[in-house]
Amino acid sequence: MSEAPSETRSAIMRAVKSRDTKPEMTVRSLAHRLGFRFRLHRRSLPGCPDLVFVARRKAIFVNGCFWHGHDCKRGARMPKANAPYWRAKIAANQSRDARVRAELAAAGWESLTVWECETRDAEALRARLVAFLAETSSALALRRRPSSFETAPSDPPQDEGRQTGNKPSS
Numbered sequence: 803m804s805e806a807p808s809e810t811r812s813a814i815m816r817a818v819k820s821r822d823t824k825p826e827m828t829v830r831s832l833a834h835r836l837g838f839r840f841r842l843h844r845r846s847l848p849g850c851p852d853l854v855f856v857a858r859r860k861a862i863f864v865n866g867c868f869w870h871g872h873d874c875k876r877g878a879r880m881p882k883a884n885a886p887y888w889r890a891k892i893a894a895n896q897s898r899d900a901r902v903r904a905e906l907a908a909a910g911w912e913s914l915t916v917w918e919c920e921t922r923d924a925e926a927l928r929a930r931l932v933a934f935l936a937e938t939s940s941a942l943a944l945r946r947r948p949s950s951f952e953t954a955p956s957d958p959p960q961d962e963g964r965q966t967g968n969k970p971s972s
């Protein structure tokens with residue numbers, strides 16, 4: 803069993819739950835400067851997304867590379883002590899992230915993950931935000947008209963071969 807020392811662990815819990823982190827503030831101020839209106843930390847949505855663009859039905863998560871297991875230098879850095887503990891923690895975060903994205907998609911929300919390391923390149927970040935947010939047609943179309951799988955008729959009933967009058971008598 804590997805346990806993080808309790809002091810370290812509470813620092814972790816704070817880090818995992820932290821809001822208003824620097825990367826998040828970077829994304830927020832950029833989205834704001836680009837003229838998009840959004841709300842913060844909507845608890846009513848799966849995963850409580852960091853930025854929520856209600857009218858566009860889009861949500862942005864700003865993820866720390868280490869905590870969410872990004873495939874980058876910082877995400878790959880693993881403390882030598884208690885490595886299994888960290889790995890389990892990060893794996894749990896990753897599976898929760900995947901579940902949250904699926905739940906949002908099922909509810910008709912598009913989501914974007916912005917990684918901490920991506921917030922350092924302002925130009926690239928700007929391009930990503932614009933590409934994600936400016937494009938509204940598909941989301942609006944989806945909202946107006948249910949997607950095909952929702953309208954598809956259910957499978958024809960199987961011919962089970964009626965078994966009336968075929969009850970075993972005892």
Ligand SMILES: [Zn+2]
Binds near residue numbers: 876917919920
């Ligand atoms: Zn990263």
